[in-house]
Amino acid sequence: MRSNNLATGRQMGQFLMGMMIPLFFVIMIANGCLYPAIDSTAGERERNTWETTSTLATRRLNVVTAKYLYVATMGTVAGALNAAAMVVSFRSFLGPLFARLGGGDGGGLAFELPLGSLPVLFLTAVLLGALIGAAMMILAAFARTFKEGQSMVTPIILLVVFPVIVLNDPSMVFTPALAGIPVVNVVLLLRQAIAGNVLWLQLGITVLANGAAIVACLWIASRVLRIEEIATGSFEGNFFQFLRQQLRPAGGKP
Amino acid sequence: MSTVQVEVQGLSKNFFDQSRGEVHAVQQVDFECRRGEILGLLGANGAGKTTTLRMISTVLQPTSGTARVLGHDVASEPVEVRRNLGFYSASTALYPRLTARETLTLFARVNKYPAERTKSRVEEMIERFGLSEYAGVRIEKLSSGMKQKVSIARTVVHDPPVLIFDEPTVGLDVLNALDLQQAIQELREDGKAILFSTHIMSEAERLCDRIAIIDKGRIRACDDLEGLRAATSQHYLEDIFVHYVTANADS
Numbered sequence: 354m355r356s357n358n359l360a361t362g363r364q365m366g367q368f369l370m371g372m373m374i375p376l377f378f379v380i381m382i383a384n385g386c387l388y389p390a391i392d393s394t395a396g397e398r399e400r401n402t403w404e405t406t407s408t409l410a411t412r413r414l415n416v417v418t419a420k421y422l423y424v425a426t427m428g429t430v431a432g433a434l435n436a437a438a439m440v441v442s443f444r445s446f447l448g449p450l451f452a453r454l455g456g457g458d459g460g461g462l463a464f465e466l467p468l469g470s471l472p473v474l475f476l477t478a479v480l481l482g483a484l485i486g487a488a489m490m491i492l493a494a495f496a497r498t499f500k501e502g503q504s505m506v507t508p509i510i511l512l513v514v515f516p517v518i519v520l521n522d523p524s525m526v527f528t529p530a531l532a533g534i535p536v537v538n539v540v541l542l543l544r545q546a547i548a549g550n551v552l553w554l555q556l557g558i559t560v561l562a563n564g565a566a567i568v569a570c571l572w573i574a575s576r577v578l579r580i581e582e583i584a585t586g587s588f589e590g591n592f593f594q595f596l597r598q599q600l601r602p603a604g605g606k607p
Numbered sequence: 608m609s610t611v612q613v614e615v616q617g618l619s620k621n622f623f624d625q626s627r628g629e630v631h632a633v634q635q636v637d638f639e640c641r642r643g644e645i646l647g648l649l650g651a652n653g654a655g656k657t658t659t660l661r662m663i664s665t666v667l668q669p670t671s672g673t674a675r676v677l678g679h680d681v682a683s684e685p686v687e688v689r690r691n692l693g694f695y696s697a698s699t700a701l702y703p704r705l706t707a708r709e710t711l712t713l714f715a716r717v718n719k720y721p722a723e724r725t726k727s728r729v730e731e732m733i734e735r736f737g738l739s740e741y742a743g744v745r746i747e748k749l750s751s752g753m754k755q756k757v758s759i760a761r762t763v764v765h766d767p768p769v770l771i772f773d774e775p776t777v778g779l780d781v782l783n784a785l786d787l788q789q790a791i792q793e794l795r796e797d798g799k800a801i802l803f804s805t806h807i808m809s810e811a812e813r814l815c816d817r818i819a820i821i822d823k824g825r826i827r828a829c830d831d832l833e834g835l836r837a838a839t840s841q842h843y844l845e846d847i848f849v850h851y852v853t854a855n856a857d858s
Binding site: 587 | 622625661664665666667668686689690692694696697698699700701702703714717718719765
């Protein structure tokens with residue numbers, strides 16, 4: 354029995370990029386959202402600028418929207434820039450290094466990103482930045498110091514990175530059902546796009562599923578930040594303690 | 608002098624504290640503040656001064672009662688209220704990464720000061736509060752005295768008719784505190800209605816046209832110094848204050 358590599362150098366390059374880029378892409382977007390989310394909530398309380406912002410002659414919803422756009426934009430930009438930097442690194446450094454590891458076609462490994470994958474890369478960066486940013490703002494809203502914010506928000510990074518690591522199996526098929534799971538769908542969509550294969554049905558489901566998750570997170574965030582004890586930082590506890598308190602039957606001890 | 612700018616009626620605030628249970632921080636507070644007047648809220652720490660001022664500035668929602676700034680209700684028209692007042696307290700810090708000039712421009716613009724006059728207004732404030740030398744320096748690099756001046760400038764940059772100063776001299780040295788008092792007096796002369804909270808008797812005596820003594824969330828007396836003297840037969844404000852607070856404790 355003899356193993357025979359049938360993939361071309363280009364296919365092997367895309368396979369490697371498809372394994373690496375989505376993983377770091379998610380990590381970088383989460384990291385890009387992390388500090389702005391804490392800075393715009395707990396950071397404002399720690400610097401005593403929260404009350405200053407509260408007295409600006411604008412609606413509270415405008416302030417929350419501005420903060421959210423700041424967090425989501427920073428996450429999106431961090432993800433997009435890191436993905437671009439990784440592609441450049443693959444082409445400039447890993448390409449020449451692995452040139453001798455040829456594909457089945459006899460050519461060297463080629464790290465080429467299909468042009469069609471760029472809009473998908475941008476779309477996924479926006480979707481992930483918007484989703485992770487909204488989720489992080491919900492948790493960070495309860496933090497009163499930067500340190501507290503870090504411990505409250507960091508689990509989200511683990512939560513979004515875990516499925517990416519688990520799903521890093523090249524044999525996994527991107528089915529419409531998987532396209533309904535936020536974060537997971539973005540990773541699989543991106544992997545397909547890097548391989549030069551955009552699945553339109555899955556792309557549509559991905560946009561809808563993530564859009565719904567973003568709307569749900571923003572709804573929770575706006576509800577949470579409207580509660581005076583949380584907005585002023587006098588609530589002692591985190592999101593889950595708050596949730597338990599809200600779900601407790603009426604008449605029970607607060 | 609007679610135009611009422613701030614009108615507070617039956618204002619109350621309750622909140623839940625995990626260790627103390629239900630707290631009645633402010634109860635049935637009534638007062639008004641007129642144009643060109645400094646109304647002092649004089650009370651010990653925890654008396655309810657800051658909570659009252661936070662409700663008027665729309666940072667907190669009243670549990671009951673009303674407060675109006677130039678006729679705008681704090682609960683139903685918060686944006687109009689915020690546009691017409693400047694709020695200054697120890698907990699309203701400045702954004703450290705902006706320069707003094709950027710700070711003033713931001714506050715003028717967000718608080719809807721006419722765009723075409725913003726630049727000249729900012730320069731006027733820089734001149735008036737002696738900030739020329741530091742106008743391009745980031746707030747984080749300024750001394751506490753300079754930060755204080757920028758804070759007052761940002762409070763008044765959009766030219767609000769009502770100003771709230773919540774214990775503004777806390778943490779300041781004597782010279783800076785006197786500077787601040789001077790600035791507040793000048794603002795009164797400009798016709799502003801000023802709410803000024805303090806627990807320092809000399810400050811209240813020096814600055815305020817009328818003094819409201821607040822204790823345990825309730826206004827115990829509100830009059831000018833002569834009126835308070837006549838009502839209590841005491842001369843010094845310390846004695847007047849003690850008179851009302853102990854009378855309340857006894858009752």
